[in-house]
Amino acid sequence: MSRIDGRTPEQLRPVTIERGWSKHAEGSVLVSFGDTKVLCTASFTEGVPRWRKGSGEGWVTAEYSMLPRSTNTRGDRESVRGRIGGRTHEISRLIGRSLRAVIDYKALGENTVVLDCDVLQADGGTRTAAITGAYVALADAVTWAQRKKLVRTGRQPLTGTVAAVSVGIVDGTPLLDLCYEEDVRAETDMNVVCTGDGRFVEVQGTAEAEPFDRKELNALLDLATGGCADLAALQRTALDDTAPTT
Amino acid sequence: MSRIDGRTPEQLRPVTIERGWSKHAEGSVLVSFGDTKVLCTASFTEGVPRWRKGSGEGWVTAEYSMLPRSTNTRGDRESVRGRIGGRTHEISRLIGRSLRAVIDYKALGENTVVLDCDVLQADGGTRTAAITGAYVALADAVTWAQRKKLVRTGRQPLTGTVAAVSVGIVDGTPLLDLCYEEDVRAETDMNVVCTGDGRFVEVQGTAEAEPFDRKELNALLDLATGGCADLAALQRTALDDTAPTT
Amino acid sequence: MSRIDGRTPEQLRPVTIERGWSKHAEGSVLVSFGDTKVLCTASFTEGVPRWRKGSGEGWVTAEYSMLPRSTNTRGDRESVRGRIGGRTHEISRLIGRSLRAVIDYKALGENTVVLDCDVLQADGGTRTAAITGAYVALADAVTWAQRKKLVRTGRQPLTGTVAAVSVGIVDGTPLLDLCYEEDVRAETDMNVVCTGDGRFVEVQGTAEAEPFDRKELNALLDLATGGCADLAALQRTALDDTAPTT
């Protein structure tokens, strides 16, 4: 079976990771998974939230949002509605948890990094692109802080890398990295977050139409593990380039 | 290894499912998983939300909430804070999706069922208890509507049963149905929603401390599948009792 | 004239006061006035709100809420609407004032007790049941604090007891403790809060249809005073039982 855009089932869309996109942020990445484009900025600030003061440990958190016309039909702004929707909350929490999985709080010291992931254009997989891009922005912010001597040396705040990808079953076939059209038609939909060494940080599978069995689950996990490995390689390549000087 | 409360790793806490708890709701269940107690009410109303009008199809949705002192320390009311937190949103959405997985919208007709799951006392696993209890309340509400001739006969709105359980790895051992103390210490935490025939509706695994590997994931899925089968049997028993007359 | 449920005009509905309902709260009571069931928890915390710091005096406050399906038709959650309605505010304030009437702030010391009164099932008189049950939960929380040496000995923080009942004129007859059906038909509706020694803490009478005269007002006050005395006796009996060990 050939996919809408001609990919094989286990193929990612073209992925680009553009570092140093913003002149203000300590780390910033414009990541694209095909037509999905997410601007990820990492803001490093000294100090931590009140509940963590005096612990000697840092904090990492994330906020996700979609521009009103990043989608095919314009959505209302959450600032105008005066409240954040459940989906936005859910994804912001997922991104934060995913990045915290590779942070050594002690090594970060009492500093905070906020990852803002703003979807400029959406075509499926916005949360997985956000996690993948946010990791690179976070790595740049940590490097920036090390250069500025804002984190102690001798211990690396990042304990590994993290990337994410969506998988799903469309017309009975497990597919990697769904675009919007595939996502809409998927019977089962799964988002998987892996570390660079191939272990799981998050596994979230949902039956959109029919419940799925263990065999299907296994097929999806295999696909996702492979996709995350590919993304980890792309992250490494992006970070191997000369660090952007903010 | 013996657990805090003396259970074996693959043992559920004592589960009770008390039907007909409320005199007003079309279906109502007080479910307990050990010391976790959730009041689940199903409100059946004719008509559907605006975006679904004229479709001939029904709708099922859920709202989850914790009483302020259901936990060890009192939490602020979300009504007083003026906004619903991310965790509440996330769980409400999960419960709704889980129940919709066993609903035939056409058979339900243009009717809506709202499941309210209010946690009266929390000791871990509130979302899984809520799903398990809400299914029974939903079944009672559907039966009520059938008796009142509010849904068409000849086609059953419920296409199966659904139950949920938490699993996690504590001190290296996979455990079923974590109580709060175990949940706090878990390295990995997973919530699994299964249909009565043993397929998956939702799989949500999170590495709380260390990322987990495929072998650990498989052990957790095995445990969860067994636990959901036990819960499905308890649901059947509860529903076999004479239907409560509201 | 016989009432809907066979009571005489000056008769309370069956009242139950179940202490120690919650394993977490310092005091907790499930109170029922007939089919009206309210869960009252008392949360004792050291410290007082900012405006009272350094005064050497404590604080007692209350929050009232109804579960969405505690009533015959489902009501929207105030957390979802994002704002608390006028009726909820009004009743929360009434409960707080009523309990503060029997508190010696100095004897309580710089500690706070929050009473949460959540209506699980409503059939008229939810605010009066809440006050009556909350008093018992408060008494248990104070006892708990005394055992824990969190309040100074030698001076009792509670200066008396407090209970509340509704009265109303239905079809020209003054009735005690209205159930929902009677409440809807009442021409005049009054809530009365009394101390155990028969004095008034609050008197709130409202003409729902026709204004009422002094004679009717007197008849209602007589009924209410009797009802509150009966409730005070029930509170004493409940508190005479061995204290629940939280």
Place this chain on the structure above:
Amino acid sequence: MSRIDGRTPEQLRPVTIERGWSKHAEGSVLVSFGDTKVLCTASFTEGVPRWRKGSGEGWVTAEYSMLPRSTNTRGDRESVRGRIGGRTHEISRLIGRSLRAVIDYKALGENTVVLDCDVLQADGGTRTAAITGAYVALADAVTWAQRKKLVRTGRQPLTGTVAAVSVGIVDGTPLLDLCYEEDVRAETDMNVVCTGDGRFVEVQGTAEAEPFDRKELNALLDLATGGCADLAALQRTALDDTAPTT
């Protein structure tokens, strides 16, 4: 005992009722009880809220608010805080109920009158001044609608008059129409709303310090009844003047 401002216990403060204060509103009154000044406007509009459409009946409602510097210390605006406080809600509801007690909904027809009571300067008794002034504004709005043929003739929408006054026990003495300084020192505080023929619409008594007994309650009711009769006379006088032409 002589009062702060030299009044006798059963004496009202100087009361002025200035009609036609606003050029826009269908009825408008600047009412003062001593230094308490409330601007009451009555806005008459054709049509009723959705839940009342087709009933042939009208609706009357009220909104109360204090200007930020109407009090001795500036209060935050509720619009800036983004939510209405409990006290504001409570008083708005009281004013609305009080005026609805003298409205014949059928005679009003499917029209709505909104009473806005904005406190320009506060010195105790703002809610009772608001009710007393709002009645006059309502009467003018009804007259306006009759002249404009917006309400059917032959049946008077107003079935009587309504006025309100505060009473309280200060240093053991029952006093009428408390100013702010007296109100702060009152042991018991009561607001009473009466019709022009001397019956009660609302009776709200609160023990601020000590609970009060039946004898004290009776003394307060006597005072209040007299005060309301005086206010009813002042309302009649104000309305006897040539109607303001809006």
Place this chain on the structure above:
Amino acid sequence: MSRIDGRTPEQLRPVTIERGWSKHAEGSVLVSFGDTKVLCTASFTEGVPRWRKGSGEGWVTAEYSMLPRSTNTRGDRESVRGRIGGRTHEISRLIGRSLRAVIDYKALGENTVVLDCDVLQADGGTRTAAITGAYVALADAVTWAQRKKLVRTGRQPLTGTVAAVSVGIVDGTPLLDLCYEEDVRAETDMNVVCTGDGRFVEVQGTAEAEPFDRKELNALLDLATGGCADLAALQRTALDDTAPTT
């Protein structure tokens, strides 16, 4: 061309500035520009917002609001809607900036003055009346603080006076101080804030229908400069009267 109310194009409406309107505020003015009436109160408090602490400098800010029935049709209260509209925000900010233009923060010391401008009746030009009246209230509050020795002597916190007026082009003719009817018909609308020595603090011109050219802009600026000079003279006269004793 004669105007609706018989004025010449360069003529202000009758302006009154009534000082000492409120017994509570440190400065208070009821200002009227024709039928536009705005109550301006100045609240002086020691201390400054957190971000200014320790700077040795004071702060001046303003809040503007319209009573619901100050206009021809009743508007919803912003407190009820739960959010402040854009227009309100815009005008509050304009008033604050205008007054800060004549404040020497150092001379004011670490004190704050809040100007509340509440429109009691609107007939065009509410923001310009508010600025003109608020200046006088501010001057009275500063004098009050000087008398109370709350600001250091030797240096005057007010560096000048400030007044504002609207101008517009109606049917091709530039007019000063538009009333509501003229405002609605204006092709171009401009609000100008000037200091007493004739310089500009704010110039805000908007093409309501046709864009305007440089010549029209110049004509409007000429008119506005004249109007502001007239208002400055009226402010001086008002302030020359014996200061009100609060």
Place this chain on the structure above:
Amino acid sequence: MSRIDGRTPEQLRPVTIERGWSKHAEGSVLVSFGDTKVLCTASFTEGVPRWRKGSGEGWVTAEYSMLPRSTNTRGDRESVRGRIGGRTHEISRLIGRSLRAVIDYKALGENTVVLDCDVLQADGGTRTAAITGAYVALADAVTWAQRKKLVRTGRQPLTGTVAAVSVGIVDGTPLLDLCYEEDVRAETDMNVVCTGDGRFVEVQGTAEAEPFDRKELNALLDLATGGCADLAALQRTALDDTAPTT
């Protein structure tokens, strides 16, 4: 005097107008004024807001927002704070008014265009860049609608072009198109919106430090008029390119 970035006083920063930036929107432009980058999307929908239905006329509105890390220090999201700030409101309204100045509502028919202007990176002049870019996005959306036959032919909905620029006095010298560093130091700050034929749509001048006189105002208007003419030429050039095919 040479400017921070070497420009002459009357020189714009490098301006780029990149059309067709988004695959979803009917018109979309990434506009940059130096380091200020704003993504402007135009969403065309059939139908108008309720208050305009049946008028035969269309509507154009705008929403402005800044990404949290578009600035040097991260700002809180307005969606998280739950309310839109005054500055955001003010700028959204300004953009909307500016574009409506060149719209023929009748020719647009009962259709709505929403302009979303999201600042991706800020370095002064975000509102003027937004207006300048939004005009081009609007023009593309109108062309799109004409191609789709959604607007009637024979009459052009756009009656002209519109662009905006900031001017200010820095160290006594009037400068065009201030970058952030200049803006912070400006004594007077003005935003001017002009049509392509050189007339004014909006003139908003504010004295940040010292009030300004007529001569300074004239110098600023001269500069702004020239800058807007340059921008109009750049808009024409951008629109002369082959229309992007959405």
